[in-house]
Amino acid sequence: MSKTQNVQTFIREHRAVLIMVTIWAIVLAGFSILRHERLNSSVYDFGIKSQVIWNTANGRWFASSIEVTQYLGDHFQLIFLPLAALYRLWPNPNALLLVQSLLLALAAVPLYRIANRHLHSQKLALAFAAAYLLYPAVGFINRFDFHPITFVVFFFLMAIDLAETDRPWWASFFIFLALITREEMGLTIFALGLFVIFVEKRPLRRCSVQARLGVVWAVVGLVYSAVILLAVMPAFRGGATDSMLRYAWLGGGPADMAQTLLTRPAFVLITLLGDPVRQEFLLKILLPVGFLSLLSPLALAVALPALGYNLLSDVPSQSSIYFQYMSPIIPFIFLAAILGAATLQKWLNACAERQPKAAGRSGRISPKAASRQFTWGLIIWLGVFTLLAWLLDNPFTTRIDAPYYPIYALEQTSSRTAFNEARALLPPDAPVATMMGYGTHLSLRPELYLFYDRLKLMERPYAFPPVEYALLNLTDLRWDVNARIFYSAIETAIGRLGYEALYFQDDVVLLRQMDEPQPMTGAVLQQVIDLEEAGGKYAPTAPSTLDWLGRQWVMERLPDTAVSQPIPFAENITLSGYELSEDRYAAGRPLCVTLYWQADAPLATDYTAFVHLTAPDGYVQAQRDSAPAFGFHPTSQWQPGEITADMHCFQLPPQLPLGPYQIKAGIYDPNTGSRLPLQDAAIPATDNAAILTEILIEPSKNP
Template identity: 25%
Template sequence: MLSLEDLETWLSQKLAKRDRSEIILYLSIITYVVVFSSLTIVRHYAFKTRAWDLGIFTQSLWTTSFAGRFFYHTCELMVNPSGSFFGVHFSPILFFVLPFYRIFPTVETLLIIQALVLSSAAIPIYKLAKEYIGYRVVSLIFALTYLAYPATQYVNWYDFHVQIFLPLFFSFAIYYLFKERWPKYFLFIFFALMCEEHVAIITFFVGIYVAWKYREQIISAVRRKGPVERKLFVPFITMVISVIWYWFTLWQRNTFFPTNPAALEVFLGSANFTILGAKNPLEIPLLIVLRPLNALQALAYDGHLKLLYLFVLFGPLALFSFKASSLLIPTISWFGFSLISQTLAHHVLGHQYETYVIAFISAAAIFGLRKTFLKKQGLKDISGSLKKLVVCSFIFLVTISPLSPLITTLFPGYASIQIGEHERLLYEVLALIPTNASILTQDNIFPHVSHRVEAYVVPYIFLDSGIRELAIDFVSQTMDKVEFILVDNKTDPTSTSLIHSLLETKPPQFTLIVTEDNNTILLYQRKT
């Protein structure tokens, strides 16, 4: 049987001037990109993508590229009257995506970019492990573990988000932090900040971690009151930049893209924290101190799911992250938010939020294993730890990955992909709508019609919120100006029911011109 030492020797051999381990890494990334971009594209064809959030990005990028608007989308006009995505999130990273989308203005472009960017974080993870553990076999295992990591795959599975850049940027920032190459460290911190305004809270905690890392030198410098090494200013600079950046993002939103005052509480997410009583996420730390019993009640809400959430984030890495727990300091803000929140999406896989912590969990696992390696001083001595890591990664991959047969069986509406007669009929109906016509439709159809300025969606996410009446009024007013209405009662009975109820209250403005699949697909056209 091939020993780890033999495998290490084989991986170190050159092929086309590259270590075999690097070639395997790049081939693994390519395989990941092909698999996940293909599956998510098919998922889109199966009408499993949504206005929130793929449709938001396709319309924002299209209107910027071809309609002279500034990242304009219509999905949240009742909350964000400007329509600019920058009225919801400050994400200048989109300017890097924009040229690619302008050249290839399709949904497929975004889904391929997403798979490529997410998988590319395996490169700095590989470099970090190789630099600080020293063996190619260990580095490759960590890189492959990242690609097999369920949290990574679920982010990839769910539409498109600007947060996909965070594992890549944070992993490089961590790598250059340990290398003490400060210009590159700050470059990737800056790139991370460009993704979304809440990242500034994460980077502030990165600054706290750096201060902890250099705590002895900082204390010594304070005591001797002499010259201070430049690196000891890094944590302070990181925290100051984070505070200034966050303030700037709020200023630009309030100045140029103000939120509808009637929807401000919903926009700030107060419904997520009714037990704690927070009206704004920034109030959470103070209220945890002032209302500890409420905080415990909020923590216990969905307590079993929150424990499971932590398990599926740390379990695939065999809990090694806890052996270097100080590297988890930057995750405090996200876990403090998600574990106090009453919103299910904040403490289950299947959304973009895990991108805030993936890089730190992975880096902590690398340095956790490094502690074991330093104690035992040999590749053979840590073989048991490596086997544990591989086994845990494999078990979680085959049981909870979105590609797992178990998940597709238990959650077919989310994970399974099927393009049947219903979907084919829906495409035939879509083909009847002129490409420049104004249209109101539902969540899962919107990404297919979002390449126009006047595409609108029934804002179902607000129908169970404090602005329900505002959302219904928006739909009613939109119906008065669009040329077409397309609904599918099979996949979205809520939106279909709302449209029908509003049609009954209005003078006859629309004609039902197409009905398919036992009256589940309905296309209305405004009367001329």
């Protein structure tokens, strides 16, 4: 028979399941692509993976700029190599989503074949294929961005199908593909190898072939994962992986963790099984298949390695059906359910055969009728539990939030038009810092960063990466963006590091570090200030983070760029000098005044500093009051002798008349509103507000 005839025969024999697969692949791919295009995918992990694959496709092998510099030190995923070849042909994140959805849907084909082989019923095989496609976890892992580990659902089911039909070489090929999807997959392959050796005997014609196949899989899987996890990845990373922190409750290191597992199993089991999140997880993985998997515990045991390291993690997302961690568990939930149904079918058939013949023909159920009843009963059983599972968790609409990592669906929270217009102004290869929802769309470049990255706050001056461009959304605070830190970082970028706004529309901002003033920068600054005052500055922040951010504004001496102008106030506080962000002043432009404070003795009160822009008639045209250093370094934490930089930014009013204005500064007790008096009568001042300098508002150079 020719290859064409083989394909035609295969399509004819699998027409129904292929139709189901095609429809569901379109649904899954359409949903994930639309979700991505609505700016709901995230840098962690889609943007990271897209950038690494693109870098690899362009000769920068596994290079990353977001979490680690060499991705293989974070996850060992050689499956990126064929995906890099795809990116050479079609460099678009949607290509990855399409591949993921297609493989998840295609897994129904080997599942159908396995079910048909064991249950001897096309109807039941179709029922299991449909139950798989509608399995909530499949929809959820498709929804959560892109993770190549999801490919193992297809790879493992293909390997099982091919092993059962005595095609060990092809089965091993898919095992190899599963092995290179992620570093820990060898543990599941080890368990599958044992299952093939001791359980899967009948489908293979030669027991010796089966034994060799299982041994090879088990040994290769275990050795591969051990070497990669214990030697290769630490070498790439320059130390132990941070994933070990997820198991810190077991001990301070791998040896301590192993000791806890071996010597205190009761403590571990009570901790795991007593947790409501983990209890819910175990219920939800078995519910959609009507708990049939429990009827085949040996097949279900193949999922134990993945189930074990996920349950042992203290990250709630790993004990959830919503995330990619479910991927190596799904094939064996369904394999066990099929084998469990086959066991039940054999038991019922045996019971029917044992019915006493004395009951007569009218009292006995024929084998055909019994088979029909079993078939429709099982279909209804699967349908009812699938429906119940969907009522609990709809992959397309269920809100996923705390305690889990947030995953958004099709909601539109940001202007796509504004984002597209801002992105068009970015040079293709320019380094850029951006938002979680924007990063994947900007990932085809060598350097991509998160402007606000809570994992790297204390690794960067002022908590953000000082790259040339920053594409931001001022109101998209999803994925736990701390408004207080985020807005202060934008102020710092504009007022201290010379960023100008190239684009500003619908709260979408493109900033660039440049010398030439831009007309929209002042409006961006004012919007940031308004958002801070509307509540952003009160965002809860960890004390350790506040302390670190505060230290960024502490210095040993006055900078050379500052104007030295000591002004003594009461309470042993001295304003040692100041610095202006601009050298020309125009209406609508930003103005940032950095005050340099010093205390000669510890302070018990947290004071508030202020900067005023006053007209010749004394009218305050603009002002900014705040605790020093955005409140990150309050006066009660000042150490005698150290200098604290304290930046106060505001927009010069757009309709501000031309002419001279004074800049004044002072400090007061926020509890009483009383300003601290100046201690030197010779210093020009008005109502205890020291006059720092006079500026001239000139015509704007911008049209």
